[in-house]
Amino acid sequence: MDPSLAVPTTGTPTPHSPGPVGPDDVALAVKLSVRALSSVPEDGWDRPAGDVTWSCWETVEHLADDLFAYALQIGPAVPPVTTHVPVSWRQMRPDGPSSTIFVAREEGRDGLLQALEACGALLVAMVRTSSPRLRAHHVFGVSDPEGFGAMGVVETLVHTHDVTSGSGLPWQPPDHLCRRVLHRLFPDAPTDAAPWPALLWSTGRAELPGRPRLEKWRWHGEPRG
Template sequence: MTVTPDDLIAAADLCRETLAPAVDADWTAPAADIGQTCRETIDHVVSCQTFYASHLASRAPGPLPRLRKHDPDAPVEQVLDLVPAGAAVLAAVARGSGPDVRAFHPAGMADPEGFLAMGCDEIIVHTGDIAAGLGVAFAPPDDLCARIVTRLFPWAPSDADPWPTLRWANGRAPLGDRARLDPDWYWQCAPLAEWDGQVNRRINPAAWSP
C-alpha cells in the first residue's frame, strides 16, 4: 500500500511529540486560519480516527453517528494521548480488512488504504495548523507527505516539495504560482484505479472553512 497502518501510527506519534511541549500554551488560540481554535482542532483530529475506524470496521454503506463526544474540560495532555490511541484503533481495523473492503466516507466509498491516508492527512495537516497557532515548529517527513499526496490528491502537481504540496492540496496555502484552493477541495478516498481523472470537489462546506 502507498500509505500503511505504520504510517498512521508514526503520524500520530509525531503529532503528540510535536505538540506535547506546548500543553501549557493558550489552546484557545486560532489554529492557523481554519476557523477553529487549537483545542477544537485537536479534538477533531481524534474524532476523525474513530469516525473512520467505525465506518471501516462495520463496512458501513452510509454515514454513522460519531462514537466520540468531545469533553471540553479534558486536559490537553489527555486529548493528545488520544491521538495515537485513535490512530491505533484505525490501524488495527485497516490491518484486519481486505483490500476489497469498502466503507462510507462523504468523499466516496473508501478502501482501507483510503481511510489510512485520510487519517494521516487529518493528523499531519491539522498538526501543522495547531503548531502555527501555538508558535511551534513543525516539519513532517517528506516521504510520508508525498505518499499522502499521491494517494489522496492524484491531480496535485509533482514539481514541488511534498509538505508545501500537501498544504496546498488541503487548501492551506498557495504553491508557487498556484493560488490557494477554495474550501471545496476534496480527497480521492476510493481506490486510485477508480479515479475518473477529474479534480474532486466537495458539495458541502468544510467544517474548518474560514
C-alpha cells in the same frame, strides 16, 4: 453487492509510485503529531488553530474524532457504502466542530493527547486487520482500508500544522508520508513542489509559486487502479 467482494487494489510500488499507505504510516503520523503537540503550552489551547476558526483544543478533538470515525467506518463486517456508521455527533458551541469525541478540559493537554493517541491506535488496528477488499462510505468517495488510513494521515498532518502554526511551533512531517498520501488521495497534486508544500496547497492551506491558495478542495477516496 457485498463490499468485501470488490476487487482489491494491490498498491504495489512502481518507479512512479511511492507505495501504498499502510498502518505503520498512520502510527508514525500520530506519534509525530503527539510529540509536536506536547509542546503546546497549557495556556495556548484556546488560541485559534492557524487559519481555522476552531481553537487549538477543538482542532485536536476534531482530529481525534476523524481517526475514530475512520476506524468506525471500516469496523463492521459489511460496512455501509452509502452513509456513515450511525453514531451521534454534537457541537459544544455553535461555531465549533461536530464530533463524537470530546475531552474534559480539566484533563489538560496530557488527557487530550492521550485521547488522540488512542483514536489513532484504533485506526491503525483497523487498517492493519481489515481485508483490502472491504469498501466503506466516505463523502469523498467509497474507499478501502488503505484509503481510510491515508485520510487519517492527511488529517493528522494538516491539523497538526493548524495547531502548531497557531502556537508558533515547528512542524515538518516526513516527505515519504506526504508523497504516499498525495499519490493515494490527490491525483492532481502538483509534482513540481516538495511533498509537504504540495500537501498544504492541496488542502487549501498555502500558496505555491504560480498557484494561488485553493478556496475549495477535496481528496479522492476511491481506490486507485
